[in-house]
Amino acid sequence: MNAHTLTAQFSSNGGAWRLYVVVPGAPDWPAFRWESTDSVPAVAERRAVLAALGFEPVAGAEWSWTEDSQDPDDDTTPSVLIAALPVREAVQV
Template sequence: MTTPDTFTAQMAIARSTGRWRLYVVIYGELVFEWPEYVFDGATVPTVQDRSRALDALGYTPVDGTVWDWTEDHVPGDDPAGPVYLIASARVREVAS
């Protein structure tokens, strides 16, 4: 759950490029593009890689947070279809 001073960062593999992308979900503001970081390659980014990406975007994980993984089926809800993994974590903006 987010609070007014926290956001949700999500990471998933882009189906079009096969590269992992991390983005910070920002609701309630006029935002045309959410802050996003695209990783090189198809290897799952490590926790340290994710922290560096968040830092580059101006965010940091909330103390004690862990990355939660969810799976979805592509396309739709076909249980025989490929699995699509989505990671999420609570983050906050780094004070400037």
């Protein structure tokens, strides 16, 4: 990977929350799954996971949220919540 901007996504379809970084061309994306589904992981928790995966938010970036359905052709299916955040590889000091 180089220093270009990537997208971290944070999603749940009613079960566990997952955070992953979309890395075009990579066979496996860096990812983390929260086993507890009692609450939405806080921004600080997500930032710590990103750091553990080797990424950091782009300066000034904020999470943006969208909603989808499990079956795009049937709006009665459960919702999928997806958040996105521009990230970059963490700077090694």
